[in-house]
Amino acid sequence: MATSTTMSHQAIGSVVSQRPFKASQFLKEPLNNVPMKFRQKRFKIEATASQISVVDNTFLSPSPSKNKPHESKKKSNEAALILIRHGESLWNEKNLFTGCVDVPLTQKGVGEAIEAGKKISNIPVDLIFTSSLIRAQMTAMLAMTQHRRKKVPIILHNESVKAKTWSHVFSEETRKQSIPVIAAWQLNERMYGELQGLNKKETAERYGTQQVHEWRRSYEIPPPKGESLEMCAERAVAYFEDNIKPELASGNNVMIAAHGNSLRSIIMYLDDLTSQEVTTLDLSTGVPLLYIFKEGKFMKRGSPVGSTEAGVYAYTKRLAQYREKLDAAATI
Ligand SMILES: O=C(O)[C@H](O)COP(=O)(O)O
Numbered sequence: 001m002a003t004s005t006t007m008s009h010q011a012i013g014s015v016v017s018q019r020p021f022k023a024s025q026f027l028k029e030p031l032n033n034v035p036m037k038f039r040q041k042r043f044k045i046e047a048t049a050s051q052i053s054v055v056d057n058t059f060l061s062p063s064p065s066k067n068k069p070h071e072s073k074k075k076s077n078e079a080a081l082i083l084i085r086h087g088e089s090l091w092n093e094k095n096l097f098t099g100c101v102d103v104p105l106t107q108k109g110v111g112e113a114i115e116a117g118k119k120i121s122n123i124p125v126d127l128i129f130t131s132s133l134i135r136a137q138m139t140a141m142l143a144m145t146q147h148r149r150k151k152v153p154i155i156l157h158n159e160s161v162k163a164k165t166w167s168h169v170f171s172e173e174t175r176k177q178s179i180p181v182i183a184a185w186q187l188n189e190r191m192y193g194e195l196q197g198l199n200k201k202e203t204a205e206r207y208g209t210q211q212v213h214e215w216r217r218s219y220e221i222p223p224p225k226g227e228s229l230e231m232c233a234e235r236a237v238a239y240f241e242d243n244i245k246p247e248l249a250s251g252n253n254v255m256i257a258a259h260g261n262s263l264r265s266i267i268m269y270l271d272d273l274t275s276q277e278v279t280t281l282d283l284s285t286g287v288p289l290l291y292i293f294k295e296g297k298f299m300k301r302g303s304p305v306g307s308t309e310a311g312v313y314a315y316t317k318r319l320a321q322y323r324e325k326l327d328a329a330a331t332i
Contacts, residue, residue, distance in 0.1 A: 080254070
């Protein structure tokens with residue numbers, strides 16, 4: 001790995017990962033299931049005895065004394081996974097390379113997040129993962145305002161013992177009506193290096209369209225002093241494997257609100273795309289994608305194709321039942 005790569009990862013880590021975020025129950029699965037391309041350079045993330053899971057919170061557990069909150073949960077044979085790229089940001093609007101610069105949504109982006117929320121309003125969500133960047137967090141929160149289940153998304157603060165203790169919720173009933181939101185820097189946009197803040201069109205005029213296209217869409221080629229998609233995948237896919245997949249395997253339905261490139265790397269992993277195929281994968285802002293995780297496999301159930309909900313997703317039997325329950329509750 002090039003020196004600049006290592007430095008860029010360290011730089012990101014030192015800024016945003018001062019928090020404890022692992023627990024023994026979520027530490028790595030064997031690497032056997034991880035494709036070779038992600039295996040070799042996988043991040044080594046160690047836990048200390050005092051560290052806790054990203055989801056180690058009593059939200060999903062009836063008893064705060066239990067260390068493994070999910071063990072008591074009835075295992076389901078399938079779980080929904082929703083991926084959403086954030087809505088338009090102020091720098092998307094200005095056509096600037098953004099990367100890890102923390103820029104909020106435009107008004108259009110707010111609208112896109114709300115529309116995305118309408119499209120997933122009948123899909124169950126037990127847990128939300130976002131990047132540490134505000135545009136992804138705004139998108140997740142705005143989308144959830146549209147959800148028919150009306151649970152309250154609550155950001156977990158596990159960065160220190162005090163932050164965790166002071167944000168504790170003491171009512172089990174209230175916890176049941178909440179959705180834990182876990183913010184993770186590993187889901188951040190790729191670090192765009194020395195392109196951050198530059199205009200995309202002007203950069204293409206200066207360095208050539210082909211060069212800029214390779215920086216933006218190739219798998220291996222990093223932008224100057226930034227992360228290639230491959231480097232972005234090292235942390236985003238490792239985080240997915242270590243923290244999100246076990247939740248899906250436990251039957252928890254998960255939404256991830258993140259970024260064009262961190263999600264491209266995760267989709268490459270889910271769909272088993274080659275480094276060539278991923279070059280043509282481009283995600284629109286604010287468009288949710290649905291996967292079903294079943295028997296260890298991810299099945300893409302589609303993305304919105306029209307404004308009518310029936311055309312949005314191919315429902316599974318379980319999702320259809322969830323939808324029926326929401327309809328029944330609405331008519332009481
Ligand atoms: O960081 C950015 O500039 C965008 O969010 C993603 O940009 P890209 O489409 O150039 O990868």
